Amino acid sequence: MGNPVYCFDDCRLDPLARELTRNGVSVALPASAFDCLVYLIENRARPVGKDELISAVWGRADVSDNLLAQTIVRLRRSLGDAGNDQHCIKTVPRVGYRWMLDTSIVVQVSEPVSLHVQAMDEASDAAHVARTSQSATRLRPALLIALLLTVAVAAVYWGLQFHGARAATPALPFDHSSAIVLPATVQGPDDWKWLQLGMMDLISNQLRTAKVPTESSQNVLNLLNQKDKESGGDLASFALVISPRVTLVDNTWHVHLDAKSRDGHGWQAESSSADVLGAAHAAGDLLLAQLGYGAGSTPHGGDSQQQYLLRIEAAQLAGHPDLAKSLIDQAPPDLRRTPEFVYAEADFHCNAGEVERCEQAFNDLLKHLPADKQVLRGKVLTSLWYSYYRKHQFAQGEEALNEAVRLLQGKKDIEALATAYLDRSHLEFFEAKLDEAAMDLGLARVNYTLAGDTVGQSKVDVSMAEIAEQRGQFAQELTLSQQAYEHFQRMGMRELLSMPLQGLVYSHKMLLQFPDELAATELYWPFEQKNMQFCDDYVRRALVILRAVALADSGRTSEASAVLEQLLGQFKSTDEAAQRAWAQALLAELSLERGETQPALAWITRAMDGSALKEDDNKRNIAQAWLTNINILLRAGRADDLKRTVAAMQTWAAPLAAHDEWIELYVMRATAAEAWSEGKHEQAFEQLKLAMALADKLGVPDLIVSVGQPYAQVLLSTGNVDQAVAVSGRLSSWSELDWRVAWTEACVYRALGQMSAWEKYRGKAQALAGDRPELTEPAVLGF
Incomplete structure (x- = not known):
């Protein structure tokens, strides 16, 4: 062929x-x-x-x-x-x-393959290598023997261990057709080429165990070896074609499964491990979970119990919580009594957003764990980090994670130790201990690498992206989020996609890459069409809000408002108050941009009412809401209310601004708005000049434009044309991207008497502004 x-x-x-x-x-x-x-x-x-x-x-x-x-x-x-x-x-x-x-x-x-001859030759070569090759020692002789035995007896083994397996609401039907697994592509030492057929047999048997009708390896090879069918056209008649790829890199095996149905749909699953057998099983489980297949089995202990727990984890990672719940509910009594199952069930409740139930289950487990279960105790303490975060008990959380690290250091479960470092970094991040968080992430990455866990390494990338975001390094955040998203997607781990997706959308926004920002939201929107229904309510709402922001940035503010109002209608009284308030603040900002002052006042009043918004962990969101409130009051001409609000914002920000220059920037803009409303133009200029210098220092395009646009407008309105020209020139590199920049340039050209340029850039600004009101006269739109 x-x-x-x-x-x-x-x-x-x-x-x-x-x-x-x-x-x-x-x-x-x-x-x-x-x-x-x-x-x-x-x-x-x-x-x-x-x-x-x-x-x-x-x-x-x-x-x-x-x-x-x-x-x-x-x-x-x-x-x-x-x-x-x-x-x-x-x-x-x-x-x-x-x-x-x-x-x-x-x-x-490629030479034609014969199942009987080549399989025996490959097995013979592998057996010879097990006796004589030095390279095989790094992969442990026992593993090699296990692989050979697996190829020979996989059908019997899985048939006995999972006799009761059944499909759980399969996404892919196999009526009147079957699946086939092609010979694997193997990139590794020559003595492992026999995995071409060994992996083929292993995956085929795993599919059959899950009640997926699958052609025998013999039949597939006969089909491939027929000289008159070199085109492979007959493969199109099968319901599912799976192409395995096995790669050895730095003593870590990567098993990748690429599956395509005859109607053009595709699935991918990948797993990495120092144990090629474990990586193959994990990849197969993940693919089955994506297809909607699970295993309702009766494990009898040992490895079979561990395999059952791995199937539960695979179902969650693939974004099928219903399948995971079915596996949990059908677990046999002897497995249900084990601490490991109790841990898996508690973890399921955490992933489902049932925080109180999850926390209670973990605390109960801690009380009853035998003394010899130190690794499991360390994992439970690690998993409780989110509970400490929600209660803002950061010191207690770090103490628990410190104990988890002590329990796990020196143990065989390197991956658990890596996760403890990773989760401790989360608590440090929320305490603004960015250097300590970065150090723990470095320790996590090293241990994930030693464990051969590439998913863990991508989780570290997501956390490093969050640190880059906090530091205003959005190009770095974009790269890290993109890497993590592509890796999770390639491995079929849809449950993990939401965090890098949020990083992708937000970093594109802050870099003023608005078409890319909107395109990134279309990776998950609409949820039903993109098969993202598995997201819990909090994550789903966060993604909806990001979608609305992206629509507004692309000039579709009315559509963005409709998305947010529909979201608010879905909140329940017990739902996250801070999230609801943030959506209301965004609606106020959009109303203001459309010139709807009274609706803007109504929305911001709801958002700022009580302490809901102040519960937002992202203090920059709160600062932005304060500034939106001040700009609305400025537009409404309510100078007294504006003055009181600025004073309240300054009081709120005083203990924060010293540690976060973004918040300091928002306070400068609010102070400039107050000075402007009182006719103190020189003071407004001075505040905006300081804000512009700080924005340049931070180097974030969105911040620079957010300050530069009102700065140029107030300069123009008071006849300081030369200074306005200088500010406009600082922003000009983004005039093709952002309506605020194009509008500033248009106003500058008008002040210079360049009317053709005024009309050109005004038209450009209007096109980028979308459904915002018609731009006709230079004016101070807000601070």
Whole structure:
């Protein structure tokens, strides 16, 4: 059979192995981006329409042009196609895209495979290596023997251990058809090539155990070896085709499963471990959970009990809490009595947002744990970190995590120790101990790496992204969030996607990358279409709020308000008060931007009523709400109320501003608003000048524009045109992105008498402003 490999510039693309290398170095791409690249190259003789490309890559028509454009941008960056050159992928106006590079094809020929002959040869080679090879010692001889036995007796073993397995509301039906598993692609030492068939058999048996009708390996190999069927066209008749890939990197095995149904849908699952057998089982469990299949089994102890617990964890990670609950409810009595099961059940309640029930279960477990269960005790103490966080008992939480670290140090469960460091960093982060948090994250990463846990490493990336956000390093946050999102997505761990998604959206916003910000929200919106219904209420509401902000940033403020008002209608009286107040503050801000002063007053009054908003852990959100309130009062001409509100804000911010320059910046803008309302223009100038210097120091584009736009406007309104020109020039690099910058430039040109430029930039500003009121006259819009 021939396997085409495409070569261009310094790159090599192997579609079958799903590998792109540049100068011999592997280039990581999301699955959709990889498929997009392959399709463009395969059809390089012509332009490919956007609809055609979306259909070919995503298999459905509801994918937005923004997501496609984001995928193309990512491809260009990965291929070194920077700037506007488009020497790799050219945009064809009103059509789509076309591959431009000279591309050569190398056909790799693979020898036909015979199950009986090659399997015995591979097994013989492996047995020989177990006796003579030095390289096998790093992977433990016992593991090698276990793998050989697994290939031989997997069907019997799983049939006995999980005799009662059944499917739990499968997402993928197998009526009148079956699944097949192809031979694995193995990237590792030559003595492990036998895994091509060993992994194929292992995954096939795992599918059959879960009651997924699966073709035998013999039948699949016979099909592949028929000379007149080299095209593989007959594979399209199967309900599901699974392509395993096994890679050994730095003594860690990565098992990746790429599954595609005949209707074009795709799933991916990956697991990493120093134990290739464990990685294979974990990846298989994760894929089954994504497909909606679980195992209602009767484990008899030992490894089978551990496997059952891993299936519960896989169901949660895949975003199927109903499946996880079913597994918990059906667990046999002998398993239910173990402390490990009690821990797994408590963890399920935590992930389901049932915080009180989760906390009670963990505390009860601590009271009854035998003295010899030190590792489990350490894991329970680690899991209680969120309870301490919710109660703002940071010191007690750190003390508990310190004990967890002491219990886990020197034990075999390196992953548990890594998690203790990770969760201790969360508490340190919320106490603004960023250096200590970063140090613990470094310890967590090292231990996750030693454990071969790449998911844990990506969790560290998410936490490092949060620290980067707090420090205003949004380019770094964007990179870390993107890496974590792609890794969780590739591994099929949908439960973990929400945190990097929030980081992606927010970092794009603060960098003024508004189309990318909106496109990032379309990775999860609408929830039902993007299969994100599993998110708990708090996370879902946070993602909804981010969606509304992204809509407003793209000029769709009315739609953003509708999303927020619909969200408020879904809150219950016991729901998070701070989240509700933050949504109300955003509605006030949007009303103000549309010139609706009275509705803005009504919304901000609700948001600031009582102490709900002040319970928000993000003090910058509170500072922004204060400033919104002040700008509304300024617009309404309520000078006395404005003065009282500024004084109250200054009192609130006094103990915070010394530790957070963002809050100091908000206070400067509020003070400038008060001075302006009282006609003290020089004082307003001075405050805005200080705020501009601080914003430049922080270096965050959104902060710079938020200060620079009102600064330039007040300068213009008092005849300080030269200074306004200087401020406008500082902002001009963002005039194609942000309506506030384009409007500032327009006003400057008008003041200079450049009327054609005034009209040009006013039109640009209006287009970017979207449904905001018509921009006609220079005016101070707010501080």
